[in-house]
Amino acid sequence: EIVLTQSPGTLSLSPGERATLSCRASQSFSSSFLAWYQQKPGQAPRLLIYGASSRATGIPDRFSGSGSGTDFTLTISRLEPEDCAVYYCQHYGSSPMFTFGQGTKLEIK
């Protein structure tokens, strides 16, 4: 089973700054199998990035994904107050079919 470890646990930044969120896997896998989600308080998660770097429908270009192998990154440029949320990475595999990282909480000062 692949384990995803996200860092940092909490990130506190100001509007207009750039956020860099990390997702590290216990084993290497294809970038096609990595997705990122945003979950705001009291809401369901929303798909941001799939295939490590492709933006989902309606996602602004401030959000970008990169990485390969065991190291993946979600970057949010020009932070806005509404970006305050918990961000999860997710792996598609065989057993179990899907695993999630533990999440990174992004706070906007």
Next chain:
Amino acid sequence: ELQLVESGGGLVQPGGSLRLSCAASGFIFSNYGMNWVRQAPEKGLEWVSYISDSSSTIYYADSVKGRFTISRDDARNSLYLQMASLRDEDTAVYYCARGHAYNYDRDFDYWGQGTLVTVSS
């Protein structure tokens, strides 16, 4: 407008059973794989189960295998999760999530708002 609306959550005693439903609208339900994903209070996301568009492929997380059963009724545009032998650790918000067909169901492109299941005596 695409919608996924879960129902059926509530308070149940340990060892009890519950059936969750997810009503889909705004898309051709029969063309999509579907999932249940849960989130324990103040915790992260945990995938529970997947059913393919034809119901030919079904997977479960080890934590629920043998206790939960996923099914779908394409005529009713509905997804179900039959839960039995419930445990305290099954307490969570249960989300219905659509498989991202463009990406071969490797992620979840739309989610419902969730229904809360509380297992407690």
